[in-house]
Amino acid sequence: MSSKTKDKIIQTAVKLFNESGTGAISTNHIAKELGISPGNLYYHFQNKEEIIRAIFESMISDWDSLWLLPPADWLPSLDDLIAVIRLSLRLEWKYRFFYRELILLIKHDTKLKEAHQHIQQQRMVEQKEFFQAFINAGILSLPESSKDVDSLLTSCWIISNYWLSFVEVSGAHIDENRIEQGIQLILSVLRPYLASSN
Secondary structure: OHHHHHHHHHHHHHHHHHHHOOOOOOHHHHHHHHOOOHHHHHHHOOOHHHHHHHHHHHHHHHHHHHOOOOOOOOOOOHHHHHHHHHHHHHHHHHOHHHHHOHHHHHHHOHHHHHHHHHHHHHHHHHHHHHHHHHHHOOOEOOOOOHHHHHHHHHHHHHHHHHHHHHHHHOOOOOOHHHHHHHHHHHHHHHHHHEOOOO
16 A cells, blocks of 8 residues: 555656746645645655655656567668657657756756756657667668767757656647657658658
8 A cells, every 4th residue: 555655656746846946846746736645745755855766767767668679670661750759759758747847857856857868868868779670670770970870869869858848838738740740850850861762
């Protein structure tokens, strides 16, 4: 039961943070929304920072399933690439408060900052390896220069991580069409490196 309560606290916190932002939501708000006492919440998390770190760990777990490296003999299609981008954008919407407030969150919490920097470096390496499968399949032809590859991946990373925040800040409604627009933005960056047959 303890583990289930902890998971419910995390899920409820994500919902409230997405709706109102971390600054407007206290641990008391989370406990009230969940229908438990503040003391019960503090049994699992000492403060809001611990909850946010736990949410980040949950995010990493979700991303791990997305960036699980495929078998060496896997020959993906362009549709597979689009599917991964779509799943990525949906995950970012699930945890949108984090991307919306990232700079403030890591400025406020050194532990979170270190964890985020570590996972960002890891994800960049994983993306390079992931893209290699599409190169092997003839879907992509990336630049030979390592710096150019890094720049290309960084551009895709920025669009992927901050496109939905951009839409939200502009006041537009987020729906499936916005996610599809994000996919097209990333593909526009990759288009010069897509095989002509695609």
